[in-house]
Amino acid sequence: METFSTSLVKLDSPLWTLIAPVPDAIAEILIGKAPDKRVLCTMNGKVKKHCALMPRGDGSYYILVNKKELKQLGLNPNEEIQLALEPDTSTYGMPMDEEFRAVLDSDAEGEHFFEALTPGKKRTLLHIVNTVKDGQRKIHRSVIIIDHLKMTGGKVDFKLLNRQFKERKF
CATH class of the missing domain: 2.40.30.100 (AF2212/PG0164-like)
Structure with missing residues (x-):
């Protein structure tokens, strides 16, 4: 240090x-x-x-x-x-909440798309989940992110993702 x-x-x-x-x-x-x-x-x-x-x-x-x-x-x-x-020896350059990890563990295709992203995009998506305090909301955001990745073939369209968050409010 x-x-x-x-x-x-x-x-x-x-x-x-x-x-x-x-x-x-x-x-x-x-x-x-x-x-x-x-x-x-x-x-x-x-x-x-x-x-x-x-x-x-x-x-x-x-x-x-x-x-x-x-x-x-x-x-x-x-x-x-x-x-x-x-x-920083962490895998993603920031912590991954257990809720996001659980969603990835339950969806092999979604995990594949997430792991194929650039390190910066992974950190941005993790940040989107990490900014929420409530566990159920973290799961909700995680599911939307993984569904988004599957829908876009592993690409991140932040404008579309933001619309999806608004449309699928918790």
């Missing part, structure tokens, strides 16, 4: 509020251990998340920090933050 302090830098972006720059020496160590640049990040010992070392374009890297995380940490731009980073 690599631990360091850095200052939060404000971005001019509607999506992401802040970044936490990662020292070059630490980024090099982590990239050597995690070729896909996925890491587990613990911020100020409170907030833990699966994320990626994002390239800045000049050879340096950073971690994205969103508004929700900023609020949880009680921090403002330009304040110092303590980060602990370790390579």
